[in-house]
Amino acid sequence: MNLPFLLEIGTEEIPDWMIPNALENLHLLFEKLELPHESVTLDATPRRLVLRVDGLPDRQADSEERVLGPAKSAPPQAVAGFARKQGIKPEDLVVESTPKGEYYTFTKKVEGRRTIHILADALPGIILGIYFPKTMYWTAKNGPRFIRPIRWIVALLGEETVPFEIAGVRSGNLTAGHRSLGAREVVVTPADYVERLRDHYVILSAEERRGRIQNHFASLHVKSGRVKSGRVKADPALLETLTYLTEFPTPITGSFDPQFLELPEEVLVTVMRHHQKYFSVEDAEGKLAPQFVAVMNIPADPEGFVRSGNERVLRARFNDARFFWETDQKKPLVDRKQDLAHVTFQAKLGSYLEKTDRTVALTAELGGDGHAQRAAELLKCDLTTELVKEFTELQGVVGGLYARAQGEPEPVWQAIYDQYKPAGLEDSIPRNRTGQIVSLADKLDTLRGCFAIGMIPTGSRDPFALRRAAQGVVKILVEGKLELPLRGLIQPDEALVSFFEDRVRYYFRDHRGFKYDEVSAAMATKEADWANLVDLEGRLLRIQSLRTSPDFVPVVESYKRITNILEQGKYIPADDYDDYGDYEPGAELALYQYLVQEMQGRPIEQWISGLQPRLASFFEQVMVLGDNLPVRQRRLKLLRGIQNEFTKTADFSLIVTTS
Amino acid sequence: MPTFQQIIFNLKQYWADRGCIIQEPYDVEVGAGTMCPETFLRVLGPKPYRVAYVQPSRRPADGRYGDNPNRLYKHSQLQVILKPAPADVIDQYLGSLAAIGIDLDAHDIKLEEDNWEAPTLGAWGIGWQVMLDGLEISQFTYFQQCGGIDLDLVPTELTYGLERITAFLQVKDSVYDIDWSSDFKYRDVRYADELQYSVYNFEMADIPTLWKLFDLHEGEAARLLKLYDPKAADKPRFPLLPAYDQVLKCSNLFNTLDARGAISVTERVGVIQRVRKLAVGVAQAWVDQQQEAAQ
Numbered sequence: 001m002n003l004p005f006l007l008e009i010g011t012e013e014i015p016d017w018m019i020p021n022a023l024e025n026l027h028l029l030f031e032k033l034e035l036p037h038e039s040v041t042l043d044a045t046p047r048r049l050v051l052r053v054d055g056l057p058d059r060q061a062d063s064e065e066r067v068l069g070p071a072k073s074a075p076p077q078a079v080a081g082f083a084r085k086q087g088i089k090p091e092d093l094v095v096e097s098t099p100k101g102e103y104y105t106f107t108k109k110v111e112g113r114r115t116i117h118i119l120a121d122a123l124p125g126i127i128l129g130i131y132f133p134k135t136m137y138w139t140a141k142n143g144p145r146f147i148r149p150i151r152w153i154v155a156l157l158g159e160e161t162v163p164f165e166i167a168g169v170r171s172g173n174l175t176a177g178h179r180s181l182g183a184r185e186v187v188v189t190p191a192d193y194v195e196r197l198r199d200h201y202v203i204l205s206a207e208e209r210r211g212r213i214q215n216h217f218a219s220l221h222v223k224s225g226r227v228k229s230g231r232v233k234a235d236p237a238l239l240e241t242l243t244y245l246t247e248f249p250t251p252i253t254g255s256f257d258p259q260f261l262e263l264p265e266e267v268l269v270t271v272m273r274h275h276q277k278y279f280s281v282e283d284a285e286g287k288l289a290p291q292f293v294a295v296m297n298i299p300a301d302p303e304g305f306v307r308s309g310n311e312r313v314l315r316a317r318f319n320d321a322r323f324f325w326e327t328d329q330k331k332p333l334v335d336r337k338q339d340l341a342h343v344t345f346q347a348k349l350g351s352y353l354e355k356t357d358r359t360v361a362l363t364a365e366l367g368g369d370g371h372a373q374r375a376a377e378l379l380k381c382d383l384t385t386e387l388v389k390e391f392t393e394l395q396g397v398v399g400g401l402y403a404r405a406q407g408e409p410e411p412v413w414q415a416i417y418d419q420y421k422p423a424g425l426e427d428s429i430p431r432n433r434t435g436q437i438v439s440l441a442d443k444l445d446t447l448r449g450c451f452a453i454g455m456i457p458t459g460s461r462d463p464f465a466l467r468r469a470a471q472g473v474v475k476i477l478v479e480g481k482l483e484l485p486l487r488g489l490i491q492p493d494e495a496l497v498s499f500f501e502d503r504v505r506y507y508f509r510d511h512r513g514f515k516y517d518e519v520s521a522a523m524a525t526k527e528a529d530w531a532n533l534v535d536l537e538g539r540l541l542r543i544q545s546l547r548t549s550p551d552f553v554p555v556v557e558s559y560k561r562i563t564n565i566l567e568q569g570k571y572i573p574a575d576d577y578d579d580y581g582d583y584e585p586g587a588e589l590a591l592y593q594y595l596v597q598e599m600q601g602r603p604i605e606q607w608i609s610g611l612q613p614r615l616a617s618f619f620e621q622v623m624v625l626g627d628n629l630p631v632r633q634r635r636l637k638l639l640r641g642i643q644n645e646f647t648k649t650a651d652f653s654l655i656v657t658t659s
Numbered sequence: 660m661p662t663f664q665q666i667i668f669n670l671k672q673y674w675a676d677r678g679c680i681i682q683e684p685y686d687v688e689v690g691a692g693t694m695c696p697e698t699f700l701r702v703l704g705p706k707p708y709r710v711a712y713v714q715p716s717r718r719p720a721d722g723r724y725g726d727n728p729n730r731l732y733k734h735s736q737l738q739v740i741l742k743p744a745p746a747d748v749i750d751q752y753l754g755s756l757a758a759i760g761i762d763l764d765a766h767d768i769k770l771e772e773d774n775w776e777a778p779t780l781g782a783w784g785i786g787w788q789v790m791l792d793g794l795e796i797s798q799f800t801y802f803q804q805c806g807g808i809d810l811d812l813v814p815t816e817l818t819y820g821l822e823r824i825t826a827f828l829q830v831k832d833s834v835y836d837i838d839w840s841s842d843f844k845y846r847d848v849r850y851a852d853e854l855q856y857s858v859y860n861f862e863m864a865d866i867p868t869l870w871k872l873f874d875l876h877e878g879e880a881a882r883l884l885k886l887y888d889p890k891a892a893d894k895p896r897f898p899l900l901p902a903y904d905q906v907l908k909c910s911n912l913f914n915t916l917d918a919r920g921a922i923s924v925t926e927r928v929g930v931i932q933r934v935r936k937l938a939v940g941v942a943q944a945w946v947d948q949q950q951e952a953a954q
Contacts, residue, residue: 012749013787015772046770134774136785136801138744138813148785149801151746180753180763245769276793294793296767306767309792309827316729316832323727342920347928 002038003158004190005053005119008175009127010152013046016244018147020044022130026051029126035060035115043204045247047176049130050204052190056157060112069093069104079104119162123155127166139167152176156190178202178247181298201299202247210243213295216251217279230281230289238273245277246297253281254311258290260318263325264401270391271317276310324386332406333381333399343383346464349449352380358449362441366484372434375415376441378403382416396420415439422472425511429476436480443469444489451496470503477533478507487531497531504530508540518543521650528648539649542604551609558615559652562639569625571636581630583638587621590614592638599645607645615642663825663839666759667713670737670819673758674711677751679739682712687904688911691716691777692738692818696903699780702742702802703942704949705811711739713821717911719918722857725850728833732856733849735821742814744801752799752817756791760828767792775800775816779910779934781807781942784816796824806942866921873912877933880905884940889947899945906937 014022023042026049030040038055069082072095083090086106093104132147144150144167155162155171164171174185175193177200188196194204203209217232242249260268265288272278278292294310301307340353349355356379363376382388382399391398400417408416411434418430419439430436450456450464457466477484490496505523508514522539523530530536546552583589591614599607624635646652661669671681685695692698692714701708715733722732741748749770757763770787775798777783786800800816803809822834822845831837835846883902888894913930916922922930 013770013772134785136803136813138801140743140813141809141811143813149744149746179749180768184750245771278793297769298764298767301765301767303765305762305765306792309766309794312827312830312832313793320727320729344927 002055003058003115005037005051005056005162006154006156006188006190006193007051007123007162008152008154008193009049009150010154010176011047011049011146011150012148014044014049014147016046016241018132019046019049019244022049022132022147025130026126029129033118033122033126035118044206044244045202045204045209046245047179047247048202048204052193056115058116059114060118062112063110065108065110067106067108068098069106072102072104074104082106116157116160116162119155119157120164123162123171124164124166127153143167154188154193156188159189176200178297181248203249206243209246209249210239212249213239213242213251216253216293230283230291232279232293233269233282235273235279238277238279242277242295246295248297248299249295250297250299250301251293251295252301252307252310253291253293254278254307254314255291256311256314256318260322261288261290263318263322266394266397266401267321267325267387267391268318270394271321272314274391274393275317276314278310278314320390321387324390328385328387328402329405333378333402334406336381336384337377339384340380343380346449346453346455348453352383355445355449356380358445359438359441362445363438366437366441366489368434368437368441371409371411372415372437374408375412375419375434375438378408378412379416379419379438379442411435422475424468425471425475425507429472429479433480436476436482440473440476440482440484443473447473447496447499448490448493451493451499456495456499466499467503470500471507474500474503474507474533475511478537481534483532483534485529485531486533487529490531501530504533504536508537512540514540514544517654517656518547518650521652521654524654525647525649525651527644543650543655546605546608549609551612553657555608555612555615556652556655556657558612558619559643559646561619562643563653565624566636566639566643569632569636571633571640581634583634584622587614587618588635588638591618591642595638595641595645599642604646604649611642660829660838661760661825662841663821663837663845666825666828667735667737667821669759670755671711671713673755674709674739677709679709679711679741682710684712684714687907688717689714689907690718690910690914692736693777693782693816694780694907694910695738696900698738698740698816699782699805699938700900700903700942700945701740702805702810702814702816703808703946706949707812708740708742708814711737713737717856717914719856719860719915722853722860722918724857725835725853728835729823731822731834731849732853732860737817737819737821739817739819740814741817743812744815748815749799752789752797755817759824761791770799773798779913779931779938780805781935781939786816791827794823794827796820796827806945807939808942808946860915860918864915864919866916866919869912869916869919869921873909873916876905876908876912877937880909880937880941884937884944887944887948889944894948897944897948899941899948903938903941903945906934906941909934909937 023044027040027042030051035056037053041052043050067086070078079093080090082104083093086108088106093106095102096105128144128146135145135147137143137145138149150167150169152174153166153169153171154173154175155164156173161172173187173189175188175197177183177186177197182200182202186196186200197204268288269280272280272292276294278294281289281291281293283289292314296306337353337356340356341351343352345352345355356377359379360373360376363372368376378399382395382402385398385402387398388395396419397417400413403413403416411432414432415430415435415438418435419442421427421430421439430439446464446469447466450466455464476482477486486500487497490500505519508519509516518540522536522543528535528539583592594610594614598610622635624632624639626632675681682697685697689695692712695714697710697712701710714736716736717733719732721730723730745751753763753768769790771790773786773788775784775786782802782805784800784802786798788795789797789799796819798818802814802816822837825837826834829837835844835850837845839845839848880902883898887897887899913934
């Protein structure tokens with residue numbers, strides 16, 4: 001008999017961003033039970049994590065187990081004792097030969113356990129084993145921990161309750177509806193569960209909730225009343241948040257006084273998005289429209305209370321922002337520099353004023369012009385503004401906006417605006433050269449300072465986001481094509497150098513998609529410094545395109561052979577080249593000529609295919625490690641010359657070939 | 660439309676009906692209702708407790724000379740402590756909103772993750788901010804630690820921003836326009852406070868004097884804590900509550916000095932540590948003193 005299983009963990013509101021991972025985790029833990037089943041469905045709202053399984057057997061299959069008894073030579077009392085222990089007669093035992101000799105054995109029938117019992121035993125551990133980033137206790141000290149208090153549990157296998165208890169909550173067949181619109185207790189079966197929830201204003205499927213929100217966006221296009229040809233700005237992260245923050249999402253459109261559009265769009269959008277979780281709306285030209293879309297957790301707003309409430313809250317927020325915007329303007333950024341003495345950067349690294357001075361100096365060192373130095377000087381002044389105190393996520397952006405309003409030249413205000421870019425590997429780098437230099441200086445100063453005082457990220461601990469800063473440095477250098485010698489800027493701090501080495505690897509491998517061995521080979525070669533990132537990128541691109549050429553594998557194999565021979569021959573470079581005599585006409589001379597005429601000073605892709613046949617005949621016809629020392633040295637020197645041309649691109653011995 | 664004071668009466672009655680002691684505000688300046696001994700000390704230890712009170716909460720840096728319609732130096736916070744938290748605590752909370760005239764069917768209520776932490780008190784908890792039609796009206800916290808001590812029973816702390824809730828219900832854009840009673844506006848009662856304390860906190864507070872006071876209160880608290888003897892037979896009479904008052908004084912002085920811009924980079928973390936050390940010291944001694952008293 002195949003049974004459906006329903007598990008609903010009823011909780012108080014779980015933080016939206018933790019829900020998808022928790023479900024995945026619940027699924028994984030369930031699969032570890034290795035119960036045979038057909039399909040698994042996972043669902044969640046803020047108040048419930050739900051696992052539904054189809055096709056579970058009523059009980060597990062019976063099995064047989066062979067129990068090994070005493071040896072055949074054992075005294076009869078021992079044999080009788082064994083039989084008694086197994087609950088059978090001695091004559092029911094059989095003698096079997098095993099590698100150790102002949103033994104009495106007994107084949108025991110093990111009855112399959114009922115699935116309901118397996119589940120009842122396992123579920124408390126599974127539920128409390130779900131991983132959450134931060135948990136709490138709620139019954140009392142040392143009580144069970146979960147993300148939020150568990151208030152009910154539905155656990156049904158078919159019509160039967162899977163009985164267990166967690167934190168004083170007994171499993172059963174009672175779920176709960178929507179907080180304000182549904183019943184506190186609703187009887188369910190696996191068959192009617194979803195519909196019963198819907199009757200009580202809970203839409204179980206995240207897909208369906210997301211759809212309800214998105215449908216409203218579409219309807220904005222056709223609505224002619226409040227919004228004229230408005231379009232909701234796409235915001236997948238916010239959509240996800242609202243999907244998991246509601247059980248019955250219903251979007252509504254509100255509006256605000258167009259006068260507020262005088263404020264910078266960045267500020268308005270931040271208020272709407274981060275503080276109010278509203279979608280913003282743009283007009284046909286892509287300009288911000290005086291509307292917003294809020295998502296309620298109820299089906300309708302017939303009286304318009306919710307809409308007007310949200311509009312009032314937004315008005316107050318915008319009024320605050322305007323007040324800050326106007327107040328801040330009374331003191332230009334440049335006059336705020338000295339105030340940075342009162343803003344701590346880091347206890348041991350001093351104030352932001354000290355950091356500013358260091359960043360200005362570093363900007364000059366990096367070749368930053370007058371604009372760059374001006375930007376560096378004003379870079380952190382927005383930290384003292386009311387607007388940034390209120391909207392910390394707008395650090396930098398606000399400084400840029402004020403700089404623009406205060407008449408700073410475009411390169412300067414843009415550099416300030418973009419200083420925290422790139423926010424991640426997917427984000428773009430600062431848009432102009434000035435911004436790139438200043439952003440590098442700021443990030444490098446942070447990295448150097450933190451490493452100098454031993455604040456080195458470990459595991460998940462990285463309070464100053466140094467990984468992101470270093471990643472940003474790498475991205476700016478490479479994508480800005482800035483030929484700055486990174487090594488000189490991070491030495492002599494060995495820990496910082498190796499930290500960067502990891503970031504560079506990560507960038508090229510995980511972000512740019514170069515293969516593991518390509519990155520290792522390009523970074524390991526002694527002929528080029530990996531810390532010259534523009535050069536490194538160029539070499540990687542070469543290797544990548546070579547890899548598709550048919551000559552690649554044989555050439556790499558030959559390279560490895562050259563390396564082996566040089567090691568075996570214990571070749572030590574010497575400059576007394578001519579003493580070894582002339583190249584022998586034939587393969588040796590041909591190879592030598594190819595080296596000096598075609599290879600030296602030219603990029604690898606130009607000579608690699610021509611090298612292969614010459615190298616092959618050289619190895620075929622010439623004995624390198626012969627007894628004649630001068631000849632041997634000459635040939636080794638030739639091979640070293642060939643090797644050198646390779647290693648200008650990469651250490652090809654690290655390239656993995658399948659042959 | 661309920662007046663400001665009617666809303667307070669209704670909430671107090673509601674929680675009194677659910678077993679809460681109704682306390683009056685604590686008479687030492689605090690930055691939040693959590694700092695009152697009725698919360699900070701009562702949440703410690705194994706004894707159940709239920710209390711509600713309106714606490715004027717002073718945040719010197721938030722003063723705006725009475726100019727800003729939403730920001731106040733001193734706002735009124737209704738604080739409810741339910742120790743231990745009942746299983747239906749959220750329903751009880753929602754019931755309190757209904758009791759002040761909020762129709763839950765017609766408004767949008769969301770619980771959004773917002774964990775609470777007070778470094779100067781060595782306290783933190785897990786919880787939400789409660790959003791009503793997009794307005795944050797309450798903070799809802801399950802305390803986990805206080806004074807650096809894991810709590811035996813998990814209390815819920817509910818705080819209501821009374822000015823905001825009233826402005827919402829009375830449909831007023833400025834807190835100064837809300838009706839405190841049928842005859843008086845909020846402005847009539849509190850405007851002078853806002854203006855004068857802003858002037859004092861931002862312009863006129865004498866920095867050396869405040870530092871001197873800070874040192875004196877700190878010294879007094881530290882002196883008392885040093886004298887507390889866990890083995891003393893008469894320790895129930897030891898003045899830990901007065902010692903805690905000294906800590907609260909320090910905390911308010913710190914906030915005032917901070918608003919005055921008198922706390923330098925290097926000092927700031929250190930001063931927070933000094934207050935925290937005292938708060939944690941009182942909490943630990945208090946737990947010890949209560950254990951003895953319970954036997």
